[in-house]
Amino acid sequence: MSTDQQHEIAAYYDDFGRRWAHGTSPLYEDWALGIARDAEVLDRLAALPLPKRQANLVFAAARWEGAPMSPYHEVRPWLLEHWDRIVATGAARTVQTNEANRCATWLPPLSRIDGPVALLEVGAAAGLCLFPDRYSVDYATPSGPRRVDPPTGPSDVVLACRADDEASVPARYPDVVWRHGIDLDPIDASDPDAIDWLANLVWPGPDHDARVARLRAAAAVAAADPPDIERGDLRERVTDAAAAAPADATIVVFHSAVLLYLDAAGRRQFADLMADLGRRIDRRVVWLSNETLGTLPEIDARVPAGTATDHRFVQTWDAEPIALAHQHGATYETRPFTP
Structure with missing residues (x-):
């Protein structure tokens, strides 16, 4: 992954955490800010098609596969271990927030x-x-x-x-x-x-x-x-x-x-x-x-x-x-x- 691409994905997750999840979903804010500073996970996200990198989909796929609802430093090992399952669920599903x-x-x-x-x-x-x-x-x-x-x-x-x-x-x-x-x-x-x-x-x-x-x-x-x-x-x-x-x-x-x-x-x-x-x-x-x-x-x-x-x-x-x-x-x- 190029440095520019890593910075772009990191900036997106940082913005998601600070601007959208902040004050409304503390767990997603923590996950997003953690990923924004995690080079290994950013590399894995870069391998996905652009629509499948979005935080809403990645986080929902992780929860669907059983991710513990824990702070990022605790859930990170689980994410890495089950990454293929998360990717497969994300590939098969879409974000449709029908509110x-x-x-x-x-x-x-x-x-x-x-x-x-x-x-x-x-x-x-x-x-x-x-x-x-x-x-x-x-x-x-x-x-x-x-x-x-x-x-x-x-x-x-x-x-x-x-x-x-x-x-x-x-x-x-x-x-x-x-x-x-x-x-x-x-x-x-x-x-x-x-x-x-x-x-x-x-x-x-x-x-x-x-x-x-x-x-x-x-x-x-x-x-x-x-x-x-x-x-x-x-x-x-x-x-x-x-x-x-x-x-x-x-x-x-x-x-x-x-x-x-x-x-x-x-x-x-x-x-x-x-x-x-x-x-x-x-x-x-x-x-x-x-x-x-x-x-x-x-x-x-x-x-x-x-x-x-x-x-x-x-x-x-x-x-x-x-x-x-x-x-x-x-x-x-x-x-x-x-x-």
């Missing part, structure tokens, strides 16, 4: 759309975020707690989100009449092994304990009413999929933490597709996006300087930033974009 709690951050913009809504999620995984109208949400606001429930009544799936403005709490739920997803590797929500892997992808730590139970409850909702999720590349399939939506519905194409898996040219291609999608299919289309800073330069340019974006997506409506949404739906902040 239903993100729907707490989708409901504010969706509630602003009048009339029937056709949801088209790219990077849908098991489709757990295709059911925002089926989940209850406990919003914490500056004036106190606000609970919202679906029109059919309280749900077995209860999301939790802190909003910085009472006005963000949806006054009504969207009228969802169609649900469709696109994914390179769709997940069957009724497959126990697939849901076990999704649960295994949830980071360890007290901030995440509730996520596993919520994921399994949301999977039961999706399994009872399976959404149509087609296998394919979002750039190749989004136009035809949108054109198949009911004619009287507003089409909402949405995604969370998906475009980071494309290179800069791929992100540009998808953004250009979305900018012209409504005209090409002669329909009303709304593009909602939850992606990290650094995904598209024209969006970055509209984020006020100095805005704290750690653990947050920049939420956009037709490429215009409207909020910061926590990566797992825990917070929703509109004030950075309020005049």
